[in-house]
Amino acid sequence: MMGRQTCCDKIGLKRGPWTIEEDHKLMNFILKNGIPCWRLVPNLAGLLRCGKSCRLRWINYLRPDLKRGALTEAEEDMIIQLHSRFGNRWSKIASHFPGRTDNEIKNCWNTRIKKKLKVLGLDPITHKPIERSRVFSTKDKGVFESNSSRNQENNFELNLHDNRGSRDDEMPQREGISNIGQQFNEMWGCLDVGSSAIPQTKPSNTFYAGMSEDFPQHWIDSPNNLLSWDGLNHLEGIFLWESLEIGVG
């Protein structure tokens, strides 16, 4: 209150895909300083982005504890189970998958799992068998979400004894995670990064293009030699954000 600036003052702010330089700046800043307040991050990190955009980029893409690669069959099955329980509460579902983001799970649901369920003759909303009249034609699938299924969705919401907005997570993300800041520091060795050249296997639309001079040349020269993000997977479940703030600041 009292004249606080809004986070998303859009004047002069950049939008759209992040560049490698921006990623680099954000990564460097957060690894060195933590997150004092997202609103302040863009200015302090030298980015022409709003705080929200920075937060999203960090959470969905730059976070070192992210698990890379496609969701496995087993994970998809578990998503289906959790969805039947929680509905479209993606963050809650994501909390059961360390290293996965709600956005990732949501995308997976919308692009793959929904289809999978429909092929199996199950309603993606109610998880119950679709009435025969609605299963048969692919043309019909196009309008699948209309009318009756929407009503079903409404019923589902009612049945959910609406948890929306409640913070009573049964299994909070990173709960019980031990502090491994030291391990992390050793692993990256490079937290004073020029190095924040965090390697990854997934060829981001921006990551390889326009590598800054801070990126080790061999990563540029030989993408096949890149250390995979998956190399971090053994840290899954034990990476605690707060740990970054220790020994890095």
Add this chain to the structure above:
DNA sequence: AACACGGCCAACCGCCTCACG
């Protein structure tokens, strides 16, 4: 080779809740 189409996913939008003064 050129174009159309559909799938995928990163990023944005707008709303909601919570914390704080």
Add this chain to the structure above:
DNA sequence: ACGTGAGGCGGTTGGCCGTGT
């Protein structure tokens, strides 16, 4: 008790890319 901003969340969009014609 109330107003406000920050952060969190889910829905949606737009652009890229692969595939088919």
